[in-house]
Amino acid sequence: MAFYVHPNCQVASFILNTLGWMFSMISMGLAKWRVWYLLSSAAPSQGLASVGMWKVCTYQPNSLQSRPIACHRYTYSDTYLPLDIRIAQHLLLAASLLSFLGKVLTIMGLRRVYAGQLQKDTTCNLFFISGVLSIIAGTLIFIAVIWNYHSVINEEGIHFPPSFHIASRPDWQEIGSSVPVAILAAFLMLLSGLLTISYQLSPDNQVYPEVSQGSNCRVHSFANPR
Structure with a gap:
């Protein structure tokens, strides 16, 4: 039995994976995974603090300084970081x-x-492994998001160094705008992975690309006479 596969499925999956990877990188660089409100704090950082996975930023709306936003980046040697942030990183x-x-x-x-160098086992395995990796990546991001949500709900604090001038626990905290970006990244990766692993062939199948005008991701099979 010969199978004719339209490659647009894998092109769409590649685009989704690329977008998911980009949003994942963006979410890591953003600081607003948790937003701390420090209204009753006596520290100089009274106002808002944005806690991210790789940095924490403070914002003083009434500050007379030229830079009301101050950010402090984390390093792997920082022992003050809680376990949830270390694992999420x-x-x-x-x-x-x-x-x-x-x-x-x-x-x-x-x-x-596209080059016509089709080996049924090798080509199929490439797409299948790619799909599995995308699904695992999306799952890992979801775990980081859920863990961050759990920390916010439980109002967990962080003992930052005194030089940061940030209270160890805010008056209250909430989910930041970085989380929706991470959720979108995870969703795109999962969708990419599911679309990619849909390209599977049995051991007796041969692969041929079909050139057509449509963009439907369908697999057409034709039985070879014996």
């Missing part, structure tokens, strides 16, 4: 790496399809 880094590897495998598979 590694989860997001792993998700970005896995998503990038998935993109590389998808490109290799598409290159084989």
Whole structure:
């Protein structure tokens, strides 16, 4: 049995994976994973504090300084970071790496399809592994988001160094705008992975790209006479 596969499915999956990877990188760089309100704090940082995965920023709306926003970046040697942030850092880094590897495998598979260098086992495995990596990456991001949400709901504090001039616990806190970006990244990666692994062939199948005008991601099969 020969299968004719329209490669637009994998092109769409590659685009979704790329967008998910970009949003994942953006969410890691943003500081607003948690927003702290320090209205009753006696520290100089009285106002707002945005706690991210790699930095914390304070904002004093009534400050007379030229830069009312001050940011402090974390390092791996910082021992004051709680366990949830440390784990989330590694989860997001792993998700970005896995998503990038998935993109590389998808490109290799598409290159084989368009160049006509089709080996049923190798090409199918490239797409399948890419899809699995994307699903794992999206799951890791969701875990980081859920853990961050759990910390906010429980109103957990962080003992920042005295030089940061940030209270260890805010008056109250809420989810920041970085979280929706991370959720979107996870959703795109999961969708990309599910679309990619839909390209599967049985051991007795041969792959041929079909050139057509439509963009439907369908697989047409034709039985070979024996």
